Amino acid sequence: xxxxxxxxxxxxxxxxxxxxxxxxxxxxxxxxxxxxxxxxxxxxxxxxxxxxxxxxxxxxxxxxxxxxxxxxxxxxxxxxxxxxxxxxxxxxxxxxxxxxxxxxxxxxxxxxxxxxxxxxxxxxxxxxxxxxxxxxxxxxxxxxxxxx
Amino acid sequence: xxxxxxxxxxxxxxxxxxxxxxxxxxxxxxxxxxxxxxxxxxxxxxxxxxxxxxxxxxxxxxxxxxxxxxxxxxxxxxxxxxxxxxxxxxxxxxxxxxxxxxxxxxxxxxxxxxxxxxxxxxxxxxxxxxxxxxxxxxxxxxxxxxxx
Numbered sequence: 001x002x003x004x005x006x007x008x009x010x011x012x013x014x015x016x017x018x019x020x021x022x023x024x025x026x027x028x029x030x031x032x033x034x035x036x037x038x039x040x041x042x043x044x045x046x047x048x049x050x051x052x053x054x055x056x057x058x059x060x061x062x063x064x065x066x067x068x069x070x071x072x073x074x075x076x077x078x079x080x081x082x083x084x085x086x087x088x089x090x091x092x093x094x095x096x097x098x099x100x101x102x103x104x105x106x107x108x109x110x111x112x113x114x115x116x117x118x119x120x121x122x123x124x125x126x127x128x129x130x131x132x133x134x135x136x137x138x139x140x141x142x143x144x145x146x147x148x
Numbered sequence: 149x150x151x152x153x154x155x156x157x158x159x160x161x162x163x164x165x166x167x168x169x170x171x172x173x174x175x176x177x178x179x180x181x182x183x184x185x186x187x188x189x190x191x192x193x194x195x196x197x198x199x200x201x202x203x204x205x206x207x208x209x210x211x212x213x214x215x216x217x218x219x220x221x222x223x224x225x226x227x228x229x230x231x232x233x234x235x236x237x238x239x240x241x242x243x244x245x246x247x248x249x250x251x252x253x254x255x256x257x258x259x260x261x262x263x264x265x266x267x268x269x270x271x272x273x274x275x276x277x278x279x280x281x282x283x284x285x286x287x288x289x290x291x292x293x294x295x296x
Contacts, residue, residue: 051209051213052213052239052243065198071194071199085238086265087238087239089238090234090235091201117262
């Protein structure tokens, strides 16, 4: 049995999403993996940094490239708790990343709904631990509504 | 006569593009303007930073939000020498920027060709000083080819 399956790494991304939640950020987390090794971890920081570009995926791409010493994420897999948006999918296109594994679907703003073009080399798997990711998102928006 | 027209600010963006050119970067430059005042200037730094997310527009969005102290670029105009890609258009969507003015068209990877969704509030003008921007791009790729 391989302990390093998609669920294993998605759990790590979910831990990042929980860190975002605790900061009052929309709870999205991401990790980048190469050869079963996590080389980047991040969570959404758009509110903290006052920056719409500070999505978990964007930070993960930058951090992974920094670790690798090159801008292309060949042989890397991104695990992210929510389907990436157009911006993040556009960045993933440029990165030529090998695989994207996401949790919950974003029916409204996800790249699959909006038709963003990915690199032809990139494989996509959706729905990994989607209930956990979707539940965290729902809990965030319910709590936010109750606070306002 | 208003000296602060689209050509005036596009010239500033072209100056940024030339700075990218001099660093061996694909020559794209950008400025963000509010009330005829430039609040952010940037140029492509993907090679220098080893980071596919370091497009001129992404840096300009982050810098402008930092200047404004808020993440939304309401009443701002982005001037950029090349039609934004999917990633940058996706970031501009989140920023709710009021206006995008671009120079040369990117027939292959531009957001208009690829169908990226912008914010409904965002106006788009293309082709401002497009010859200057396109000439700079062509010169870059010719020189690059001759060096290899």
